[in-house]
Amino acid sequence: MIDAVIFDCDGVLVDSEVLAIRGEREALGALGLDYDPPTYVERFVGMHDRTFFAALRIDYRAVHGQDAPSDFEETVLAGRRKHKDGLEAVAGAHDALRAARERIGAVAVASSSRAEFLRSKLERTGLFELVAPHVYSADLVANGKPAPDIFLYAAERLGVAPARCVVLEDSVNGVRAARAAGMRAWGFLGGGHIFQGHEERLIAAGAEATLRDFRAAGRAISALEKSIR
Incomplete structure (x- = not known):
């Protein structure tokens, strides 16, 4: 029952989600992290931000060989907010x-x-x-x-x-x-x-x-x- x-x-x-994903992927692409939409959805959608950004920082280091910049999280969050008016x-x-x-x-x-x-x-x-x-x-x-x-x-x-x-x-x-x-x-x-x-x-x-x-x-x-x- x-x-x-x-x-x-x-x-x-x-x-x-469609708005957030669009903005996040745009911001991440500018930072050199490119994800195809299906992979992005499967890996990251549904995560709390703590887990989300921890995973992204691992990816950034794997791609660039160094830690993500200090404004990394705010850059991605700004991308997420970019399309909020269409909610x-x-x-x-x-x-x-x-x-x-x-x-x-x-x-x-x-x-x-x-x-x-x-x-x-x-x-x-x-x-x-x-x-x-x-x-x-x-x-x-x-x-x-x-x-x-x-x-x-x-x-x-x-x-x-x-x-x-x-x-x-x-x-x-x-x-x-x-x-x-x-x-x-x-x-x-x-x-x-x-x-x-x-x-x-x-x-x-x-x-x-x-x-x-x-x-x-x-x-x-x-x-x-x-x-x-």
Whole structure:
């Protein structure tokens, strides 16, 4: 039985990943680090910034033979913010949250985004009031995805056993985190950053099913209920 649905934010509820990836890759390219989009999505999407920048610094040293410059992180973050004005909710996200609360029960958001950015994105897209107060950032835990910490924290706050939670995630790291938490995981493919082969990567990471969109709340919840059964 499933008593709670936990949504990732970026790339699931809010179509922010495609904007962030574009800006980050532009900034990294100028620093001599070039990644093709599918590789970038598989390696980095879903990571907390601590883990993300640690991995990038390793790549920088491997390419350039020296440490990254002191302004490395701020340069990449500036690239991420460059396209923020185009932020929108994923189609059908509002109805999906409402339906999940009505039909499934407890609902939360558990994200790798920093707390202030997470709330801002949800508020700007009209989603925050549909899930508050259960909005949890990886800033609250010791380890970001693919570690299970944020999902375990969300389950504890909801008062629901991990085995009774299902997670909707767009990233390989997020699916791995959900599975490590002992939760069911479904891959979400409705974000603008999804590339060919990503569905297979999510399944390989542990997703038991995938959802292509939220265009109709009835369709999304029907898919959830069928998977629950």
